[in-house]
Amino acid sequence: MNIVVCVKQIPDPAAPASLDPNTHNLDRTGKLILDEADTYGVEMALQLVDKAGAGEVTVVSMGSAADLSGVRNALAMGAAKAIVVSDDALRGTDALGTAKVLAAAIKRVNPDLVLCATESSDGYTGTVPVQIAELLGLPSVTFAKSVTVDGSSVKIDRQTDGGYDEVTSPLPAVVTVTAGVVEPRYASFKGIMAAKSKPVEQLTAADLGLAAETGAAGAGQEITSVVAAESRAAGEKHTDEGDGADKIVAFLESIKVL
Amino acid sequence: MSNIWVVVEPANGALTTTSLEILTHARTLGGTVSAITWGGQGAALAAQAGEYGATTLHDAGDLAGALPGAPVAGAIAALVASAGAPDVILIPTSYDGRDIAGRLSAKLNTGVLTNVTGYSADGTTEHPVFGGTQIVNARFTSGGPGIVVIRAKSFAAESAGGAAASVNSIAAGDLGATNSAKIVASHVEERVGPKLEEAAVVVSGGRGLGEASAYALVEEAAKLLNGASGASRAIVDAGWVPYSKQVGQTGKTVKPTVYIACGISGATQHMVGMKGSKNIVAINKDADAPIFQVADFGIVGDVHKVLPALIEKLKLR
Numbered sequence: 001m002n003i004v005v006c007v008k009q010i011p012d013p014a015a016p017a018s019l020d021p022n023t024h025n026l027d028r029t030g031k032l033i034l035d036e037a038d039t040y041g042v043e044m045a046l047q048l049v050d051k052a053g054a055g056e057v058t059v060v061s062m063g064s065a066a067d068l069s070g071v072r073n074a075l076a077m078g079a080a081k082a083i084v085v086s087d088d089a090l091r092g093t094d095a096l097g098t099a100k101v102l103a104a105a106i107k108r109v110n111p112d113l114v115l116c117a118t119e120s121s122d123g124y125t126g127t128v129p130v131q132i133a134e135l136l137g138l139p140s141v142t143f144a145k146s147v148t149v150d151g152s153s154v155k156i157d158r159q160t161d162g163g164y165d166e167v168t169s170p171l172p173a174v175v176t177v178t179a180g181v182v183e184p185r186y187a188s189f190k191g192i193m194a195a196k197s198k199p200v201e202q203l204t205a206a207d208l209g210l211a212a213e214t215g216a217a218g219a220g221q222e223i224t225s226v227v228a229a230e231s232r233a234a235g236e237k238h239t240d241e242g243d244g245a246d247k248i249v250a251f252l253e254s255i256k257v258l
Numbered sequence: 259m260s261n262i263w264v265v266v267e268p269a270n271g272a273l274t275t276t277s278l279e280i281l282t283h284a285r286t287l288g289g290t291v292s293a294i295t296w297g298g299q300g301a302a303l304a305a306q307a308g309e310y311g312a313t314t315l316h317d318a319g320d321l322a323g324a325l326p327g328a329p330v331a332g333a334i335a336a337l338v339a340s341a342g343a344p345d346v347i348l349i350p351t352s353y354d355g356r357d358i359a360g361r362l363s364a365k366l367n368t369g370v371l372t373n374v375t376g377y378s379a380d381g382t383t384e385h386p387v388f389g390g391t392q393i394v395n396a397r398f399t400s401g402g403p404g405i406v407v408i409r410a411k412s413f414a415a416e417s418a419g420g421a422a423a424s425v426n427s428i429a430a431g432d433l434g435a436t437n438s439a440k441i442v443a444s445h446v447e448e449r450v451g452p453k454l455e456e457a458a459v460v461v462s463g464g465r466g467l468g469e470a471s472a473y474a475l476v477e478e479a480a481k482l483l484n485g486a487s488g489a490s491r492a493i494v495d496a497g498w499v500p501y502s503k504q505v506g507q508t509g510k511t512v513k514p515t516v517y518i519a520c521g522i523s524g525a526t527q528h529m530v531g532m533k534g535s536k537n538i539v540a541i542n543k544d545a546d547a548p549i550f551q552v553a554d555f556g557i558v559g560d561v562h563k564v565l566p567a568l569i570e571k572l573k574l575r
């Protein structure tokens with residue numbers, strides 16, 4: 001069973017984020033890491049290939065290749081190889097353009113299953129995986145909280161508003177996994193060393209024939225302005241001296257909840 | 259804006275609240291509002307769709323267990339081909355709403371904007387970023403109807419008392435493999451008390467509770483206040499409580515009269531889901547926790563002391 005996992009390299013969410021005042025793009029000049037949301041897909045893929053007893057995991061990523069430590073991290077976890085689509089011209093690409101690039105890269109691998117996160121931590125459009133599925137003509141199941149493969153089909157417990165649905169789909173398919181679906185492994189020292197010699201194929205948008213549909217010019221949308229939101233002022237703050245509960249009750253009375 | 263389409267989601271024989279909120283807002287954009295649904299219950303939903311402002315309700319029919327994404331997007335694309343493109347297609351943020359939006363955007367080769375909390379008649383969208391401290395305004399630049407996916411509680415739902423919408427059947431052509439994911443069984447968690455999204459009081463717990471069993475305190479306080487219990491993602495991922503309780507960017511948006519955050523730090527992704535609450539109370543042992551920056555009333559203290567004491571006081575009332 002061959003699985004592609006789409007992984008995104010993102011600025012460290014722990015570092016303060018900002019938007020470039022001219023382009024309004026997220027500032028990505030700093031260090032990039034593997035989006036934590038995608039580590040669940042990598043782990044799930046490794047477990048499924050392990051269970052199938054044959055095949056490999058390929059990670060596919062679009063974005064800056066100046067720092068590939070995030071992709072190397074996925075390889076260190078156990079993925080066999082990576083395809084990275086990187087190109088200065090890709091800056092400003094919208095969700096659909098991203099999906100076109102990823103779909104074209106995935107086609108080269110022709111996998112049995114494509115795994116993505118339900119949403120990326122920095123862009124969180126949550127539409128890229130389904131757009132990929134449509135472009136590849138595949139079924140998709142989003143918000144998986146468990147995934148099992150049974151021969152040529154996949155069974156998924158899909159989160160719903162008040163519980164979950166059991167869903168089945170033939171393979172190949174695109175599945176998005178939620179955080180916590182599996183416990184991502186830490187890369188071992190051996191894995192980190194091995195990752196250094198694993199193949200990372202680098203492509204440009206032009207290599208995929210997508211130069212015109214990507215980048216800021218190919219995007220069907222633009223940011224017109226960024227403004228400060230109406231802020232909520234901090235109110236009273238009291239240190240509990242055993243009277244915290246009384247104070248809360250008094251506050252709830254003052255707003256007529258009690 | 260002359261022609262606005264709104265995807266409205268059916269649930270238990272009615273339209274979801276988010277659908278009604280978006281229909282209400284669509285009325286203010288100055289055009290004809292058409293609604294699109296699925297399930298083959300169009301006749302039953304037409305009164306509600308009309309009441310909130312739609313003149314036509316297109317029904318993509320019974321999906322025979324298929325996930326809605328592919329067949330509903332297919333039916334909308336077919337409607338664009340036959341009836342012409344609208345100015346914009348508004349879709350609620352939900353599991354199926356996002357699937358429909360993604361599929362449709364690829365089918366129509368047109369842009370999609372998600373996490374939208376405001377939309378004006380000139381086509382400008384509003385998106386909260388960095389925990390809602392800043393608002394990004396965006397718009398579509400290319401032709402084709404833009405697809406706008408709107409978060410719950412961005413607008414208030416108000417009936418306009420309109421007549422029932424006229425029902426029209428729509429269908430997708432051959433969808434091939436894209437339509438082959440099927441629901442084989444549904445599981446619904448039992449819930450006591452009001453729905454999280456609709457409760458006037460929400461008491462939420464986070465990692466500061468220390469262990470799964472301490473969530474019972476949150477549930478008890480919620481019950482005594484006739485409210486609902488919520489959670490941060492940290493304790494949902496840890497498996498302490500089901501996902502349906504998660505408040506935030508990837509969870510539910512709540513706007514209760516009062517939101518009581520217990521042992522929650524106030525990460526930006528959590529705040530996006532509760533910052534619109536009328537009043538915010540926070541209990542956190544760290545005086546510098548970000549949640550205090552938005553709390554109207556903060557108690558710096560141990561949740562294991564304050565919450566049991568609060569429960570005792572509430573029991574006496």
Ligand SMILES: Cc1cc2nc3c(=O)[nH]c(=O)nc-3n(C[C@H](O)[C@H](O)[C@H](O)COP(=O)(O)OP(=O)(O)OC[C@H]3O[C@@H](n4cnc5c(N)ncnc54)[C@H](O)[C@@H]3O)c2cc1C
Nearest residue numbers: 464465466490491492506507508509521523528543544561
């Ligand atoms: C893409 C993405 C989407 C996300 N979506 C969501 C979302 O929808 N909802 C969400 O909630 N999060 C979301 N998160 C996660 C978010 O970033 C935080 O990790 C999470 O909200 C933290 O939960 P917490 O406040 O319970 O835990 P922590 O951040 O660990 O905070 C625990 C708090 O408890 C306090 N505490 C500890 N002990 C006590 C005690 N005895 N008494 C009182 N206080 C105590 C601590 O001071 C601390 O402030 C998302 C993250 C990403 C990357």
Ligand SMILES: Nc1ncnc2c1ncn2[C@@H]1O[C@H](COP(=O)(O)O)[C@@H](O)[C@H]1O
Nearest residue numbers: 006062116117119120124125126127128
């Ligand atoms: N640039 C990218 N490179 C690789 N995968 C991506 C990229 N953008 C999005 N994805 C995948 O799609 C998921 C959802 O992303 P998004 O639609 O941005 O919320 C991510 O978690 C990834 O699995």
